[in-house]
Amino acid sequence: MSFDGSCYHDGHDRDEAQLICQQGGGSLAIVSSEEEYDFMVANFGDDTFYVGAQWNGNEWVWDDGTTIDPNILPLLNLPDGDADNSCLMMDAGVLTPTSCDIAMGFLCETPETPETPGVCEDDDDMYYDGSCYHTGSDRDEAQLICLQGGGSLAIVSSEEEYDFMVENFGAGTFYVGAKWDVNNNEWVWDDGSTLEPGVVALLDLPAGDATNSCLMMDDGVFTATSCDIAMGFLCETPTVCEDDMSFDGSCYHDGHDRDEAQLICQQGGGSLAIVSSQADYDFMVANFGDDTFYVGAQWNGNEWVWDDGTTIDPTILPLLNLPDGDADNSCLMMDAGVLTPTSCDIAMGFLCETPETPGVCEDDDDMYYDGSCYHTGSDRDEAQLICLQGGGSLAIVSSEEEYDFMVENFGAGTFYVGGQVG
Incomplete structure (x- = not known):
């Protein structure tokens, strides 16, 4: 919706909520027993959020394809849904039919990892019977x-x-x-x-x-x-693109600059990765050497300083072979295994370093090394999700003029666009 020079987008509808849960390896939560219902009410009863059920015209069906257990139907006291209210939410502890298009929170249910049974990596998550539960989004998210x-x-x-x-x-x-x-x-x-x-x-x-x-x-x-x-x-x-670039009725925003990258890492409990030893450097090159991404250092006018406030260990400086930065290239990226000064405003991937749950990374795509889990972001699915959350999509090229516009304004970046092999 548009008003007085701005577009308004009201958060997560039901499809976006399910997509975010799936991105985290789970799905919208379902209620499979009286005990699970009691757990949800006790821990999330103050919230309003989607759960994983939809009305099929005759009955409520969980997203895993199962129908609601008749033994808990009296407990849930569910009214029928209808064409306008075919999704299910919990509001103040009560399960209620709702539109699938309303923006609200959601409750994700993610299976525990075999390596860490009974443990949820995020301290804000709640563990119950083999799964971790996470409500999203809080205000910071x-x-x-x-x-x-x-x-x-x-x-x-x-x-x-x-x-x-x-x-x-x-x-x-x-x-x-x-x-x-x-x-x-x-x-x-x-x-x-x-x-x-x-x-x-x-x-x-x-x-x-x-x-x-x-x-x-x-x-x-x-x-x-x-x-x-x-x-x-x-x-x-x-609606005026401000920091974004405008072309033919659309605004273009080229992903994550350095500040956004650091913010996303911090939201996940970590920070942009730093290189504290030759072994650290070798690990990054071996596992992420094909990528282009920000790491956690900035040029202070005289030397490179890691984001934790430490300077680069002199014993590994010859290994890194770092040129000096300058006012225009005060951030640091790894490109094809080589650390290189770069602008802080270019859109590219980034490498997060997050303290471990001892010896284990929750996400199978993360890499474990020496007390930390490493995650490059964003992959293509994450990139598309972020665009969708902002009310858009990954850019497509529909004309020669649009191609020229993209090259002229974003040609220095490395980023996904919206095409895939059919």
Whole structure:
């Protein structure tokens, strides 16, 4: 939806939620027993989220193809679905039919790894009976997804914008871009501005507190909420492309610059990879030498400094054979196994380094070395998912003019486009 120079996209519908769960190796959660239902209510009962069932016209069917166990049907007390409400959500501990197109949180269920039975890698996940459960998105994840799409969580700058949001998204439950300033006792938008007095009166906002320092819209009403609850979110993205490039009615954004890459690594509990020894370097070349990606160093004007604040070990400097950086090339990438200065603004892959669960990486595609798991991002599926979350898709080339535009504006980058062998 468009309003006053911005496009609005309200987070994850049901298809996007399932895709994100599958990207993490799981699926939307199902309820296979009374014990599992009790677990979900006890641990996620305050949230509103999709679960993995759909109405087939006659009955509810879990996404794995099974029907709901008749023994737990009385417990779930499920009303029938219909054509407009063919998906299933849990809202305040109650399973309820809902539209599949509403933006809300979701509950992923991911099988445990044989190497770490009974353990979930993410401390925020909950373990139950062979699976790890994760609700998404919390407020930080929501803002990250908006930023990746070239926007930010929506703010309300006028009565007209408020009316637009209520009219078009009022049925949803989602984060907007404000936080409670506990020092000044006021709501502050994410762009640093405070709420206009007229908007404050219109929104009729309650005060926040340390526990409820984020802001959501729920059925058209703005309410203080915890920042850790999984729910939908409303992104606001300029229709004028700003930092993006415009061509023939579309905005083009070339993936992850260095700041975005580091942010994504940190969201996963790690950071951009550093090289602390020759063995470290040899591991990276052997396993990721065919890729092009950012690593965790920057040029400070005199020397290369790793993101943890340490300088490069002098004993491995001859091995790395690093040229000096400069103002235009103050970041570091590995390209075909060679560490090279580069601009921090070019879109490319990146290598995250995440502390281990002893000796094990949860993702089968990650590589383990010396206490850390290494993950290059983004692969093609992740790239497409991020584009979809931003309301677009991987770019295609539909004309010679579009090709020339892409070469001229993004030719220095290395990135996926939207074609595959049929």
